[in-house]
Amino acid sequence: MNKTRMILSATGLIAVGYLGANLNWIHPSTKADVPTVEALKGVSHPTLHSNVAYALSLDRGFADLVKKVTPGVVNISTYVRQSRPPMYGGPGGPGGMYNDDLFRRFFEEFFGGRMGPQGPNGQMPYGDNDDGDDDGQPPMPPQHRASPGMKTVPLALGSGFVIDADEGLILTNYHVIDGADEVKVQFSEDDPDQVPTEIIGRDPELDVALLKVKTQKKKLTAIPLGDSDKIDVGEYVIAIGNPFNYGHTVSHGILSAKGRKNPNFRLGRYLQTDASINPGNSGGPLVNMRGEVIGINNAIDARAHGIGFAIPINLVKGVLAQLKTKGSVTRGYLGVSAATLKPELAKQLKLDPNLRGVIVSDVMHGQPADKAGLKPYDVITTVNGQKVADAQDLTAKITSVPVGNTVTLNYVRHGQEKTAKVAVGTRPVNGIAAQQGRSGRATPQDGRTISVDDYGFRAQEMSAQTANSVGIPLDQPRGVIVVDLSYGGPAAAAGLNRGDVILDVAGKSVKSVTDLQKALKNTKGNSIVLRVKRYDQTGSAFVSVVVLNKG
Secondary structure, three states: OOHHHHHHHHHHHHHHHHHHHHHOOOOHHHHOOOOOOHHHOOOOOHHHHHHHHHHHHHHHOOHHHHHHHHHHEEEEEEEEEOOOOOOOOOOOOOOHHHHOHHHHHHHHHHHOOOOEOOEHHHOOOOOOOOOOOOOOOOOOOHHHOOOOOOOEEEEEEEEEEEEEOOOOEEEEOHHHHOOOOEEEEEOEOOEOOOEEEEEEEEEOOOOEEEEEEOOOOOOOOOOOEOOOOOOOOOOEEEEEEOHHHOOOEEEEEEEEEEEEOOOOOOOOOEEEEOOOOOOOOOOOEEEOOOOOEEEEEEEEOOOOOOOEEEEEHHHHHOOHHHHHHOOOOOOEEOOEEEEEOOHHHHHHOOOOOOOOOEEEEEEOOOOHHHHOOOOOOOEEEEEOOEEOOOHHHHHHHHHOOOOOOEEEEEEEEOOEEEEEEEEOEEOOOOOOOOOOOOOOOOOOOOOOEEEEOOOOEEEEEOOHHHHHHOOOOOOOOOOEEEEEEOOOOHHHHHOOOOOOEEEEEOOEEOOOHHHHHHHHHOOOOOEEEEEEEEEOOOOOEEEEEEEEEOO
């Protein structure tokens, strides 16, 4: 074997040995035969030097990147005044870590119960709880322990990151600071001081908030914002935050997927990563290998390991100017409820089965779409010439349009293509006061009832008592409400719910049991199309189109 081949073989052994030492891909007995990097540094060969440099870079791992980015990450602590108790816990309770929404969502879904002052089912989740013992878990730091003499008590913990060092601007999740009277940040574990901040911008829908450091005793380090559209699935990423109040913690993984849907995130689609994201990481950065923020860590899937979600940073960049100058965000609004058009529904409406778009299920009176002449069952196919993939895509396209601007909608009505010019309105702030006494099931009281056996449901003319039992505001128009479903029947399989208010059958208005009977009698074939109004747990209403097949 000549000298060149010997050098290249040795270099190959270095790489294999490095991987073997770390991944156990090589039998232990062969490790002693692998030359070290240091032993070959003096060999004069360009290929060897290149591979030695690569091996040395692997040895550093993510260290250089972490050293560059970590100074821009902050731990966030929020507090409320004692006269107004925190959402969970209170003076003497476990404090802020357990009040992070991501943490609560995790435990509520995983354990099937709400988090209270003592954690799930009345037990401390873990950690020292001031009872004098040492259970091997990190104690809450002194400044997070509430006492009767304190003016404020802890509310939540989270993470954030500096985006403007000169102005002291910090981005985090809205749910981290929601309800706080005071917000303080800590820049490192070496410096225990908590610096007061001011909340200068809130965006509950996107779940982001903008903070400003009140006093700057030292120069801050900002992390540059990247381009979340350009990152590819499979690229390495790191997440930095304050999980479980351990302080600055780094985890790494890859970008697992882009464009992940979530019903609670209607303004866009999540980035998915297998980098560990835990309670307390909320608001921290998801960073690419160039040291740029490509997402804000926001949610986890409680059913699995290695499934975390981040808000794409490009969505955040689109609202930063409004957060900074106005303190809030206004978004475009059509005033429609819409759902993705499925082939089965297209067939029922006698539309081209290859038609793609969203079907309008409801048009709000007096809103832009209503003024432009749109009606239920219209199918919106494009916005300003761009195809609409689904309902979430329509929302994202419209909310990105400045209020007052005009958009061109192409839509299909009864098989005919039409165009409408719509002056975009202002999207209302979400949230209606929750209705009390919601049971999730309507119990027939005093209205006329009809049993629709072919489709497996019963409906009733809505009374005030029935409306209240399922959380429908009493000022809403009365109609016909679904009160029972056959187990495994067609209606249940199609997604009809108890408490759904039937608005029409195949476009024929339904305001009474008699109307429903007539509409069903005049429907031909083995399927019917219902347009129903449905209320969520906050009392907010939305309209859906449901296709039922006879059993």
